[in-house]
Amino acid sequence: xSTYQRSIDIQTRGxxxxxxxxxxxxxxxxxxxxxxxxxxxxxxxxxxxxxxENADPSVRRDLETLAQRWAPDGDQAYQHDNEGDDDMAAHxxxxxxxxxxxxxxxxxxxxxxxxxxxxxxxHRTSPHGRTVVVTVVGE
Amino acid sequence: xSTYQRSIDIQTRGxxxxxxxxxxxxxxxxxxxxxxxxxxxxxxxxxxxxxxENADPSVRRDLETLAQRWAPDGDQAYQHDNEGDDDMAAHxxxxxxxxxxxxxxxxxxxxxxxxxxxxxxxHRTSPHGRTVVVTVVGE
Amino acid sequence: xSTYQRSIDIQTRGxxxxxxxxxxxxxxxxxxxxxxxxxxxxxxxxxxxxxxENADPSVRRDLETLAQRWAPDGDQAYQHDNEGDDDMAAHxxxxxxxxxxxxxxxxxxxxxxxxxxxxxxxHRTSPHGRTVVVTVVGE
Numbered sequence: 038x039s040t041y042q043r044s045i046d047i048q049t050r051g052x053x054x055x056x057x058x059x060x061x062x063x064x065x066x067x068x069x070x071x072x073x074x075x076x077x078x079x080x081x082x083x084x085x086x087x088x089x090e091n092a093d094p095s096v097r098r099d100l101e102t103l104a105q106r107w108a109p110d111g112d113q114a115y116q117h118d119n120e121g122d123d124d125m126a127a128h129x130x131x132x133x134x135x136x137x138x139x140x141x142x143x144x145x146x147x148x149x150x151x152x153x154x155x156x157x158x159x160h161r162t163s164p165h166g167r168t169v170v171v172t173v174v175g176e
Numbered sequence: 177x178s179t180y181q182r183s184i185d186i187q188t189r190g191x192x193x194x195x196x197x198x199x200x201x202x203x204x205x206x207x208x209x210x211x212x213x214x215x216x217x218x219x220x221x222x223x224x225x226x227x228x229e230n231a232d233p234s235v236r237r238d239l240e241t242l243a244q245r246w247a248p249d250g251d252q253a254y255q256h257d258n259e260g261d262d263d264m265a266a267h268x269x270x271x272x273x274x275x276x277x278x279x280x281x282x283x284x285x286x287x288x289x290x291x292x293x294x295x296x297x298x299h300r301t302s303p304h305g306r307t308v309v310v311t312v313v314g315e
Numbered sequence: 316x317s318t319y320q321r322s323i324d325i326q327t328r329g330x331x332x333x334x335x336x337x338x339x340x341x342x343x344x345x346x347x348x349x350x351x352x353x354x355x356x357x358x359x360x361x362x363x364x365x366x367x368e369n370a371d372p373s374v375r376r377d378l379e380t381l382a383q384r385w386a387p388d389g390d391q392a393y394q395h396d397n398e399g400d401d402d403m404a405a406h407x408x409x410x411x412x413x414x415x416x417x418x419x420x421x422x423x424x425x426x427x428x429x430x431x432x433x434x435x436x437x438h439r440t441s442p443h444g445r446t447v448v449v450t451v452v453g454e
Contacts, residue, residue, distance in 0.1 A: 150219030
């Protein structure tokens with residue numbers, strides 16, 4: 038049994054999702070762990086990590102449309118708006134969609150289905166530097 | 177420390193949730209792992225896994241009612257509708273409710289509260305074959 | 316490699332969120348595990364665990380406002396209302412926001428970003444006793 042841990046730094050361009058499947062898969066391969074779980078965690082509360090379809094980008098555009106309903110920018114009910122209209126909306130989107138994903142590792146690879154990818158979902162409208170911590174546990 | 181990993185194939189009958197607690201618990205027992213974490217992952221982006229009340233089935237009927245509001249079928253705003261009215265709705269429900277659950281293992285069993293069960297939640301309206309990967313890590 | 320597991324009992328005062336970051340961090344330190352993952356799980360289906368901003372309490376007040384829209388108390392569409400108007404709403408909030416969180420452990424500490432905290436989010440309106448199981452896996 039062993040544990041492998043590395044961080045990935047990602048520069049976002051504002052709201053939208055960025056695929057990080059390749060970076061995470063590379064770390065799994067480097068870890069030398071054959072069977073186990075890869076845990077991916079974002080050290081922020083205004084972006085999130087998700088696994089979704091990696092074929093048609095319109096899926097992620099539609100997710101933006103829905104997220105705007107789930108947690109509208111600049112809602113009059115918000116008390117927390119220090120950093121602008123997207124501030125509280127970003128925290129709520131993060132809580133709804135989660136700040137970690139974990140993926141089984143088998144034969145030394147991410148055990149993904151055909152259409153699955155890992156995305157960092159930036160919820161702030163302006164560009165941000167984000168840190169993702171990848172921990173692989175297994176043997 | 178050791179790691180144990182197996183897949184479960186599940187045939188769904190279209191939209192709705194199917195309890196898989198027994199299958200996961202059996203794999204935990206077979207693993208021989210006494211203390212650790214059981215990670216359960218679905219290799220698809222249009223169904224999800226959830227832990228919810230296993231006593232009154234009306235809970236899961238009401239969850240369907242709410243999910244229809246969170247991500248309505250056939251919404252005019254969707255760009256992604258190649259596979260029909262439930263296509264984008266299914267991806268959105270999957271992102272909202274998650275494609276993995278993880279449960280502590282203690283004394284060789286899932287450490288569930290009295291009313292907790294694991295469900296595969298099919299979001300497509302037609303029947304699908306689904307693969308769930310269970311990984312148990314611990315000692 | 317080793318595994319460490321302990322339970323935390325928490326008495327809630329009804330709906331609202333309670334920070335448990337310190338208790339979880341203390342268990343990580345006690346575990347002696349230097350690198351790995353801390354898995355935190357709540358053994359109930361009407362409360363949840365979340366990671367969100369720990370600086371301005373208005374974030375968590377606004378989350379209550381939004382959760383009331385995501386799963387309204389006493390909605391006429393609910394079939395499951397045995398325990399009152401907040402019964403089904405609590406189950407739905409739990410499914411949406413999740414019954415576990417997991418955090419990387421590095422240098423023997425939770426690898427949190429500057430503004431992240433772990434919260435037990437009680438969704439029932441009356442006080443409840445809740446049990447949280449913390450499992451640390453790593454080496």
